[in-house]
Structures are given as C-alpha cells and as structure tokens.
Amino acid sequence: MLFFSFFRTLVDRNVQVTVELKNDLCITGTLQSADQFLNLKLANVSVNDPDRYPHLLSVKNCFIRGSVVRYVHLPAHEVDTESLQDSCRREAKQVGPNR
Amino acid sequence: APEEPPGAVEVIGHLFGDPPGGGRAGRAVEMAATSTGLEPLVEQQISVVTNDGRLFVGVLRGFDQSSNVVLSDCQERVFDTEKGVEQVVLGLYVIRGDNLAVVGEVDEEIDSRIDLSNIRAAPLKPVVH
Numbered sequence: 001m002l003f004f005s006f007f008r009t010l011v012d013r014n015v016q017v018t019v020e021l022k023n024d025l026c027i028t029g030t031l032q033s034a035d036q037f038l039n040l041k042l043a044n045v046s047v048n049d050p051d052r053y054p055h056l057l058s059v060k061n062c063f064i065r066g067s068v069v070r071y072v073h074l075p076a077h078e079v080d081t082e083s084l085q086d087s088c089r090r091e092a093k094q095v096g097p098n099r
Numbered sequence: 100a101p102e103e104p105p106g107a108v109e110v111i112g113h114l115f116g117d118p119p120g121g122g123r124a125g126r127a128v129e130m131a132a133t134s135t136g137l138e139p140l141v142e143q144q145i146s147v148v149t150n151d152g153r154l155f156v157g158v159l160r161g162f163d164q165s166s167n168v169v170l171s172d173c174q175e176r177v178f179d180t181e182k183g184v185e186q187v188v189l190g191l192y193v194i195r196g197d198n199l200a201v202v203g204e205v206d207e208e209i210d211s212r213i214d215l216s217n218i219r220a221a222p223l224k225p226v227v228h
Contacts, residue, residue: 034135
C-alpha cells in the first residue's frame with residue numbers, strides 16, 4: 001500500500017510524470033489518480049515521440065493499467081527521498097525479516 | 100460489417116455494471132477500494148492499446164475491476180510504415196483486462212482532423228513483462 005499512498009500524494013500535487021510502458025511507449029501527463037493496483041490516470045497527455053508513435057494523437061486523457069508500467073519518471077524535486085526511505089524501512093520492519 | 104444483435108450492448112453493460120456485492124452496499128465498497136476507474140469514460144469514444152500492440156477504437160459500454168471492457172462500434176486501426184492506417188470494422192467487442200495496456204479518451208474533434216491515410220508508422224510493440 002506504500003506506493004499507492006505515495007502516488008496519491010503526487011496526485012494531490014498535480015505532478016507531471018512520464019510513464020514508460022513495457023511496450024517502450026512513453027506517455028507524459030499530469031497524474032490524475034492512482035488505485036490499489038497502481039493503475040494510473042493521466043490528464044493532458046502527450047506521447048514523447050509523436051512521429052514514431054502517432055497512435056494516440058487524439059488522446060488527451062488516458063488510463064494506464066498498472067501491470068503494463070515499466071517506469072514512472074518523476075521530477076526529482078517533487079520526491080522527498082528521505083521520507084520515502086523511512087517509510088520503506090518502517091514497512092519492512094512491519095513485514096518482518098523473513099520475507 | 101457484422102451486425103450487432105439488439106439488446107446485446109444493454110445486456111453486457113448491465114453485466115459489467117452490477118458490482119459483485121449487489122445493490123448500493125456493493126457499489127459503496129467498490130468506490131472505497133478504488134479511486135481510479137473507467138466510469139467517466141462510459142459512452143465515450145475510446146482508444147484501447149492491447150498487450151499484443153494492437154489499437155482499437157470504439158465506444159466504451161462497460162468495464163469491471165479486472166479492466167475487462169466492452170466496446171461497441173469497435174474498429175482496429177492497423178499501422179504500416181508504407182501504407183496509411185487500415186481500419187477494420189469489428190462491431191461489438193469484449194477485451195479481456197489482462198490483455199489491456201492503455202485506455203485513452205478520444206478527442207473526437209482532433210480525431211476527425213487526422214488524415215489516417217497519410218500516417219506512416221510502425222505498429223506498436225507487444226508488451227514484454
């Protein structure tokens with residue numbers, strides 16, 4: 001649930017991200033929502049290489065299935081890495097050493 | 100073009116619309132569990148990218164938690180590096196959620212301005228996990 005919460009904080013701040021999919025497609029947009037499966041909804045989308053990928057030219061908002069995401073590229077200044085590390089350590093402790 | 104049986108869209112939409120819990124209680128549980136859904140896209144023209152790299156355009160009639168979707172007036176847009184986009188009319192389609200990658204809301208104004216016969220592009224790559 002940690003990354004679900006993390007994405008929700010990004011949604012609240014209307015952060016612009018680039019989602020790289022497992023089919024190499026890169027979609028940039030504003031994070032509109034995220035769910036427990038880390039499915040994402042982006043607004044005002046644009047494809048990074050529209051000449052190579054004109055397939056989504058008429059799409060302005062999209063839903064991306066979590067299972068197909070390879071990376072979510074985030075602006076460095078929008079992420080509090082220390083806080084994220086702390087949260088991860090806390091969650092790891094809760095789950096226990098034998099996992 | 101394939102003929103859509105009367106009432107099929109309504110039946111399938113109804114099947115996907117009813118949550119497993121049934122009634123208002125079930126619906127409330129579903130809303131608490133998910134914040135992102137395809138609800139606002141129902142009855143809209145959408146673009147679906149599947150895991151095998153195909154692109155489908157149609158009107159979203161229904162969906163469920165597994166991202167299974169029902170599209171009516173569905174057509175596949177086949178891209179080629181040498182010829183323009185081929186549009187294959189398919190009719191009423193159900194796309195299984197585990198094969199679904201992206202669902203995009205089609206801006207019909209922009210879509211009507213695009214000349215598909217002039218587009219030269221390689222087909223999308225399949226998803227590799």
